[in-house]
Amino acid sequence: MIEAVGLTKRYGDKTAVDDLSFQVRPGMVTGFLGPNGSGKSTTMRMVLGLDTPTSGHVTVNGHPYRRLPNAPRHVGALLDAKAVHGGRDAYRHLLSIAQLSGIPAHRVDDVLRLVGLSEVAGRRTKGFSLGMGQRLGIAAALLGDPQVLLFDEPVNGLDPEGILWVRNLMKSLAAEGRTVFVSSHLMSEMALTADHLIVIARGRLLADMSVREFIAANSAGFARVRVPDTDPAQREKLTSALTTAGAQVLPEQDGALRVTGMPLPRISDVAHEAQVRLWELSPHHASLEEAYMRLTQGMVDYRSTADPQVGMRSGPAPDPAGGWAGEPGWSPPQQPVPAAARPTLTEDAR
């Protein structure tokens, strides 16, 4: 268990982490989300005793990291996979960590096997690809067979097979009763991996709840409605009838309509009364990515010039009723969505 109470870190005028309190419990994967520069890495560094809080405190299994007896046997972390002595081979890199931490040497072979690097154990790490470096970093985190694990962006640079492997690894570590705290920018991946979410922005806590509760609380469901493509006038007619009846209607790029503020049976009735035939009337379940974008809108410090959120912001305000996104039986998308490349960053004019 990781517990932060009033955790605060200031660098001069900059408050990187601001009065943060949360618990990361064992037996589940807890996702740590936040826009760039929101304080995730600073928080993780304070958990690991690499940075000292300005005020507040954070403990691991009841002790500050620096006072944990034999800390590497209790806590493993992947913070920066590039922070490796490139002149050493993978085996020696891990062996030196094991020796410094009093971990038996046979664990090196165990973790190399676990992460799939046994065959390249004798190769210098400076020739490693980004994905191999991530696997080596994960191996180092697992060396002490710790009960508490922190991973900062563990799927960075991994191919789809590697991403699936990390997902299954996180889940199996949690299923063994370990505490797994993982930050990521890949919302689709978090939806598939995490049970619980801690979301921060500008150093402050925005949400601490299950993935399912998070989506229900931060998204509004909508209906997709499609009329026969052969008759554009029908689309106009339906848009007008639905708007008159109190719904909000937005055109989708593929010709369908996005309707909010009206239940599906009522949409069907309005279409029937307007004598418009429907080819599609389907509920849309918001994704974690959409819910996250809504929650953190206006709280990002950096934004790309070609803003990928523009389409989101033109949508209606969040519906406090939650629409049908919160219905029982909701489940996250099963197909991983390709991750958007990180945009070029420009400082937001605030």
Ligand SMILES: Nc1ncnc2c1ncn2[C@@H]1O[C@H](COP(=O)(O)OP(=O)(O)OP(=O)(O)O)[C@@H](O)[C@H]1O
């Ligand atoms: N050593 C430092 N000195 C001064 N400012 C710092 C330092 N470390 C972090 N910061 C600032 O604190 C804020 C939080 O940074 P942090 O790296 O924790 O965010 P993050 O959520 O991990 O970001 P990202 O998702 O981009 O990795 C940023 O504005 C950053 O510039």
